[in-house]
């Protein structure tokens with residue numbers, strides 16, 4: 459293998475890669491993937507596996523039972539399948555003398571700052587002891603409301619948590635194409651994406667497989683979060699296990715999303731990763747300018763409207779008067795407080811509310827421009 463420019467890599471393996479499109483886990487292919495990941499691990503690179511396939515493994519293990527299509531059926535399959543899955547990863551890595559550990563997450567584990575830090579510490583401790591974390595969503599207990607929902611977005615959150623420098627989204631396609639390659643022979647691979655804009659989102663809109671949860675749309679969301687947090691992202695084919703080595707060596711296969719220049723600090727990465735903003739704060743043009751050009755904090759004076767339902771400490775979206783999101787940040791005031799102090803001078807906060815948590819609504823350090 460070439461000398462890798464990376465030090466910590468998240469390998470996201472979709473259900474379609476792990477089953478090869480069949481109804482059961484393709485153990486031979488998983489063994490090949492592990493051979494390549496073990497090689498990276500042994501060269502000193504930290505590896506984190508974000509694995510799908512729990513539900514597929516559960517179905518296989520229970521011999522394809524006929525179940526009603528309810529949440530609890532899926533949870534049953536996930537509960538059975540996840541233990542099969544982790545056993546298999548454990549066995550496969552064990553052949554190379556590598557220990558693995560299981561981390562099951564939900565959206566709630568990253569939304570709350572305290573829990574985010576806990577999860578980060580666990581990952582750090584595992585990596586420090588050269589244990590390979592095997593991560594999946596906690597499907598057996600997670601309800602729709604607290605789920606990330608797809609492992610593409612989950613893998614981006616994990617990359618942010620672990621401060622990885624490369625996220626590989628391995629799938630059943632060779633990357634993102636200019637059209638759906640399954641129906642359009644003229645479709646061309648897009649080698650590098652510098653900007654994720656609406657036309658690209660539209661392009662990714664309907665491509666997906668029927669086995670996993672994600673498709674290209676969720677991969678783009680994941681790529682966006684990760685690259686803004688200073689992580690290189692690549693979407694590539696998982697059918698060739700060697701791609702793991704090639705990509706870690708910096709080879710240009712698949713679709714690359716180079717990390718954006720400004721590497722965010724950890725707190726800012728967290729603000730960016732928590733996608734469930736509690737509400738919106740609409741600001742005037744003066745505030746937009748102050749935030750974007752002079753790096754100021756957001757003052758109550760610049761707030762023209764609020765929406766949603768948030769309490770002090772929640773993440774909110776900062777929106778201009780045309781409805782464009784310009785930043786995300788942690789609000790020091792609740793929505794109810796903010797309704798009362800909007801468009802007022804900071805020095806009148808205490809007289810309006812009867813208390814104050816400081817002059818600013820969102821401090822510069824708790825804010826990230828989008």
Ligand code: GLU
Nearest residue numbers: 510511512513608609671
């Ligand atoms: N967590 C799901 C599973 O293990 C997969 C979700 C996804 O593929 O995006 O079956």
